[in-house]
Amino acid sequence: MDSKSSAPKRSLSVFALIMITTGIITSIHGAPSMAEYGFSLIFIYLLVAIVFLLPSALISAELATGWAEDGGVYVWVKTAFGERLGFVAVWQQWIENVIWFPSILTVMVLAATYGFFPELADNRWFIFVAINGVFWSITITNLFGMKTSGIVAEVCTIFGRIIPILFIFGLALYHVSKGNPSNIDFTWDEFVPDFGNTQMLSFIVGAFLTFAGIEASASNAASARNPRKNYPIAIISSAGIALVLVTLIALAIAIVIPQQNINLAAGIMQAISVLLDEIGGGAFVGVVGLVIALGMLGEVNNWVPAPTRGLLIAGRDGALPAFWHKENKFFAHQRILILQALIVTAISTMYLIMDDVQDAFWLMNVVPTMLYIVMYMLMFAAAVRLRYSHADVPRRYQVPFGKFGIWALAILGSSAGLVALVFGFIPTEHVKDDDRITYIATVAVGFIVFTLLPFVIYSVRRPSWRTLVDDPTGGSNSGDPSSDRTADADS
Numbered sequence: 001m002d003s004k005s006s007a008p009k010r011s012l013s014v015f016a017l018i019m020i021t022t023g024i025i026t027s028i029h030g031a032p033s034m035a036e037y038g039f040s041l042i043f044i045y046l047l048v049a050i051v052f053l054l055p056s057a058l059i060s061a062e063l064a065t066g067w068a069e070d071g072g073v074y075v076w077v078k079t080a081f082g083e084r085l086g087f088v089a090v091w092q093q094w095i096e097n098v099i100w101f102p103s104i105l106t107v108m109v110l111a112a113t114y115g116f117f118p119e120l121a122d123n124r125w126f127i128f129v130a131i132n133g134v135f136w137s138i139t140i141t142n143l144f145g146m147k148t149s150g151i152v153a154e155v156c157t158i159f160g161r162i163i164p165i166l167f168i169f170g171l172a173l174y175h176v177s178k179g180n181p182s183n184i185d186f187t188w189d190e191f192v193p194d195f196g197n198t199q200m201l202s203f204i205v206g207a208f209l210t211f212a213g214i215e216a217s218a219s220n221a222a223s224a225r226n227p228r229k230n231y232p233i234a235i236i237s238s239a240g241i242a243l244v245l246v247t248l249i250a251l252a253i254a255i256v257i258p259q260q261n262i263n264l265a266a267g268i269m270q271a272i273s274v275l276l277d278e279i280g281g282g283a284f285v286g287v288v289g290l291v292i293a294l295g296m297l298g299e300v301n302n303w304v305p306a307p308t309r310g311l312l313i314a315g316r317d318g319a320l321p322a323f324w325h326k327e328n329k330f331f332a333h334q335r336i337l338i339l340q341a342l343i344v345t346a347i348s349t350m351y352l353i354m355d356d357v358q359d360a361f362w363l364m365n366v367v368p369t370m371l372y373i374v375m376y377m378l379m380f381a382a383a384v385r386l387r388y389s390h391a392d393v394p395r396r397y398q399v400p401f402g403k404f405g406i407w408a409l410a411i412l413g414s415s416a417g418l419v420a421l422v423f424g425f426i427p428t429e430h431v432k433d434d435d436r437i438t439y440i441a442t443v444a445v446g447f448i449v450f451t452l453l454p455f456v457i458y459s460v461r462r463p464s465w466r467t468l469v470d471d472p473t474g475g476s477n478s479g480d481p482s483s484d485r486t487a488d489a490d491s
Helices: 003-010 014-025 031-035 038-066 073-081 083-114 118-122 124-142 150-177 204-210 214-223 227-256 267-278 282-303 306-319 334-348 357-389 402-424 433-459
Strands: none
Touching: 014 150, 014 214, 014 227, 014 282, 031 038, 031 204, 031 227, 031 267, 038 073, 038 204, 038 214, 038 227, 038 357, 038 402, 073 083, 073 306, 073 357, 083 118, 083 124, 083 267, 083 282, 083 306, 083 334, 083 357, 083 433, 118 124, 118 267, 124 282, 124 334, 150 227, 150 267, 150 282, 204 357, 204 402, 227 267, 267 282, 282 306, 306 334, 306 433, 357 402, 357 433
């Protein structure tokens, strides 16, 4: 088949790019925590979008169109700084997802069951069993190599995100128009958050997690029609859509539910229940919850295999033993996927160990966000380095304003990330005074251990861990470190 006939199969329209990217970065499970800020949540979301989402989107677009081969952030950081830091970057991207999965699955299962059994929102055993049942089911499905196409992504984004959020916010406006009091004040004084309230600063970290993941969409830039023009349009449009959607759902919760009554895991369904009861539609709470749950199920399904792919590529470069390189006949890296599910199960035991479900839920949001920020800072630094060390590599899209532009965005995104890291150690107001030291210690231990672990793993690597050829069976072609492909980039 000639290139002309095959080109359409490799092309993505602007609309498809917008829907795919919007679906990736629009995560609503953190909306209840942002609702705690009331009207000022708009200010925070807008600020984080400017200082973090925009830099990460444009920089990852340049990297993806310059280095479009399999591996994503691992390839970018490895090319700039060597295999060691490349492995650290992809590890952070992977492990943050593993820790994050239980929290979004919690919101999903509570959304699906809230209309039928609202009392389950604080039942730790139900949450533990349900999220593990769902995650293992998704993992098993992915072992058969299922992929989500652009069309499926468009449908999930429209019907699982955009329509439900607009519907919920519309009900919130109706709620206010009927003379019901709003639980937030729409005034300028309330628009700017009180940064002196240290107990609220930790929730800002949740806004970073809401917009994280843009680098996964950047891999689509190389398949875009006229990426130099269309990909920036798609990025800016999807960022704007995501910003509006998460703002509307958080505002709806803040309007309807008093701050002190917001449940971090079930806040979305709390608001939906109140709003539907008001119009006599209480019987449909379960239906709406199922629709929202299905949207989240699609989001989780997209993320289950994505970061593990980069980990597999790093493993074949020698960062992981050959045992983890194996793929099955469906080209699914089954051993890493199963390991991931086992770790999710282990982490979700926090619900059984900790006294407060909401504390456990928030820890599974804040720690992965901090780990993800480390990855982004490595990615920002790699983009700057590659502008100098690999200036001759053609990029179908480049950050505007040359080296000044790449430096400015990298500094802006890294500075914002450092601030978020500091905020992550601050206990929220939900943490009891007696538990504040324990909270800080838990965050610190989780952040330090998971950040240092890839350095430890890499330090004990062996030449036999390398795979010469991308052999799906991971078998006889492993172990010879002599080829150019397996030359150690750190030497």
